[in-house]
Amino acid sequence: MASKVRFSKYQGAGNDFILVDNRNNSFNRADEALVKNLCDRRFGIGADGLMLLQNKENYDFEMIYYNADGREGSMCGNGGRCIVAFAHDLGIITDNTAFLAVDGIHHASLSSDLVNLQMIDVSEFGRDGDAYILQTGSPHYVSFVTNLKEKNVFQDGFSIRNNTTYAKEGINVNFIEKEEDGYFLRTFERGVEDETYACGTGATAAAMAVALQADLQGDINIPIRVLGGQLYVSFHKDGHHFTEVFLKGPAQFVFEGIF
Numbered sequence: 001m002a003s004k005v006r007f008s009k010y011q012g013a014g015n016d017f018i019l020v021d022n023r024n025n026s027f028n029r030a031d032e033a034l035v036k037n038l039c040d041r042r043f044g045i046g047a048d049g050l051m052l053l054q055n056k057e058n059y060d061f062e063m064i065y066y067n068a069d070g071r072e073g074s075m076c077g078n079g080g081r082c083i084v085a086f087a088h089d090l091g092i093i094t095d096n097t098a099f100l101a102v103d104g105i106h107h108a109s110l111s112s113d114l115v116n117l118q119m120i121d122v123s124e125f126g127r128d129g130d131a132y133i134l135q136t137g138s139p140h141y142v143s144f145v146t147n148l149k150e151k152n153v154f155q156d157g158f159s160i161r162n163n164t165t166y167a168k169e170g171i172n173v174n175f176i177e178k179e180e181d182g183y184f185l186r187t188f189e190r191g192v193e194d195e196t197y198a199c200g201t202g203a204t205a206a207a208m209a210v211a212l213q214a215d216l217q218g219d220i221n222i223p224i225r226v227l228g229g230q231l232y233v234s235f236h237k238d239g240h241h242f243t244e245v246f247l248k249g250p251a252q253f254v255f256e257g258i259f
C-alpha cells in the first residue's frame, strides 16, 4: 500500500494543479504512472498538472512540474503562481519570494490572491506561416484569429500540435483575438492534450506576439482574458528583446486531502 501523501489543490484562472509539499523527499519523482493517475479527472483527483515543492539551497524552494500525462514538464506559469500561493499558505514565505524552476530562478510577489510572477527574458522568436513561435519557459505557437468563441480549439490545436513539425517535441497551441479592452486567448496544451482554461506561459507568449505584430516598444502591459478568468502580462520590449516579463493573475486554494 503506497504511503499516504497530503496534497493541496490550487487553481490559477482555471488552470488547476495538485501540489505536494515534498520537503521531506518522500514522493517518488520517477513514478509517472502515479502522477498520471492522480491528474485523471475520473479515476484520480483531477488536474492539468502536479507540482512538488522541494527544499533548495539558496532559494525559498524548488518547483518540480509534471503535466497531466505524468511526464516532468517545462515551465508552467500558472503553476508557478499557484506554488507561490502554496508556499505562502505553508508559511515558507510572506509576500515575496525567489524560487528555482526548470527554466531558472523566478521572483514573485503576492497580495491577497493575486500573484505577480516574473518570467524568463525572451530574445528570439520564430514564424510558422502567420503564427509566432516563442519559448517562454514552454514552447508556444501563437495564431491570431477571429470568432474565437466559436472555434474548435481542441480539433485545431490537436492537429497543429501533432503535425510533422511539432509531433516529436509537442508544442502548446494558442489562438488569440483582439477584443474591446485587451485580448481573448484559448490554448490547447501539450501534456494535457486538451484545451485548458488558462495557460500562463501561453498568455506570456501571446502578449509578446501582440507586441511583435504591432511593433510596440518600451514598457507594455497587455490584459489577456482566458476561459477561466483574467491574466495580465507586462514586459519591457526593445526590438526583439523582452525583459522585466511578468505574469499576474489569481492563484486560489480549492481543497486539500490525502491520497
Ligand SMILES: N[C@H](CCC[C@H](N)C(=O)O)C(=O)O
Binding pocket: 015, 048, 067, 073, 074, 075, 076, 077, 078, 079, 138, 139, 172, 189, 190, 191, 192, 198, 199, 200, 201, 202
Ligand atoms: N503544458 C505545458 C506546461 C504547462 C504550461 C501551462 N500550464 C502554463 O501555465 O504555462 C508544456 O508542456 O509545455
